[in-house]
Amino acid sequence: MTELLEVRNITAGYGSGPAILEGAHLTVKPGKIHCIIGPNGAGKSTLLKAICGMLHIRQGEVIFKGERLNGLRPDQILRRGICFVPQERALFAKMTVRENLRMGGYILGDSAEVDRRVDAVMDRFPILRERSGQHAGTMSGGQQQTLAMARTMILKPDIVMLDEPSLGLAPKIVREMFEIMKVLAAEGITILLVEQNAVMGLKNSDWGVVLDLGRTLFEGPAEQILADPRIQELYLGANRAA
Numbered sequence: 001m002t003e004l005l006e007v008r009n010i011t012a013g014y015g016s017g018p019a020i021l022e023g024a025h026l027t028v029k030p031g032k033i034h035c036i037i038g039p040n041g042a043g044k045s046t047l048l049k050a051i052c053g054m055l056h057i058r059q060g061e062v063i064f065k066g067e068r069l070n071g072l073r074p075d076q077i078l079r080r081g082i083c084f085v086p087q088e089r090a091l092f093a094k095m096t097v098r099e100n101l102r103m104g105g106y107i108l109g110d111s112a113e114v115d116r117r118v119d120a121v122m123d124r125f126p127i128l129r130e131r132s133g134q135h136a137g138t139m140s141g142g143q144q145q146t147l148a149m150a151r152t153m154i155l156k157p158d159i160v161m162l163d164e165p166s167l168g169l170a171p172k173i174v175r176e177m178f179e180i181m182k183v184l185a186a187e188g189i190t191i192l193l194v195e196q197n198a199v200m201g202l203k204n205s206d207w208g209v210v211l212d213l214g215r216t217l218f219e220g221p222a223e224q225i226l227a228d229p230r231i232q233e234l235y236l237g238a239n240r241a242a
């Protein structure tokens with residue numbers, strides 16, 4: 001299968017600080033769910049930030065649909081179809097659900113079109129229509145994460161990157177978040193997610209990437225990673241019962 005996005009052995013760090021990523025690579029296939037796992041501090045969040053243009057890439061390349069993204073600004077990368085939901089979700093707490101969804105489409109510059117898309121997203125996530133007048137900051141963690149994920153659909157991106165969408169959520173709600181990812185994937189939106197609970201993340205994904213000390217150690221089909229005794233021992237042990 002052809003790759004939608006390719007990260008080729010990148011080196012990147014914050015400002016003029018030390019390299020955090022060194023030898024990070026991954027391939028992203030259209031329509032699939034991809035999961036990056038690895039210990040705390042491995043550079044998972046840094047990798048997502050480097051892909052979306054928030055971090056200068058010192059070496060290596062990021063290739064999206066055949067185009068080199070190195071050096072583009074975050075808004076330019078967003079316009080090309082890569083949407084990033086950071087760990088802190090970046091919702092506007094004092095704006096309503098509807099206003100948050102509309103903000104998701106501001107770069108379209110077409111208010112009527114944004115309204116149509118907001119309506120379509122609300123059709124798909126009735127809870128958001130129900131809560132459309134509520135301030136985002138007053139919703140539960142699960143509802144906020146639903147809003148953050150649903151908001152990405154307004155732009156109809158090719159790729160949505162999610163940094164630990166399950167963080168702090170109860171297990172039942174986490175299952176709902178994975179269901180939403182499957183809804184996005186069924187719409188043709190490719191998912192690249194970082195997940196702290198490696199076993200759970202891989203079980204819900206097609207493709208897995210093991211990152212440690214800023215470097216990709218392994219990538220391949222998720223079931224292959226789950227079944228690999230060495231990876232189990234090093235990276236899946238603590239979560240084996242999950």
Ligand SMILES: Nc1ncnc2c1ncn2[C@@H]1O[C@H](COP(=O)(O)OP(=O)(O)O)[C@@H](O)[C@H]1O
Nearest residue numbers: 014017020038039040041042043044045046047
């Ligand atoms: N804004 C930042 N400025 C400088 N260093 C950072 C910043 N954010 C993260 N780091 C460093 O980058 C390394 C990797 O962090 P991160 O990508 O957040 O790891 P992970 O998401 O895998 O837990 C850590 O050593 C962390 O201290």
Ligand SMILES: [Mg+2]
Nearest residue numbers: 044045046163
């Ligand atoms: Mg992180």
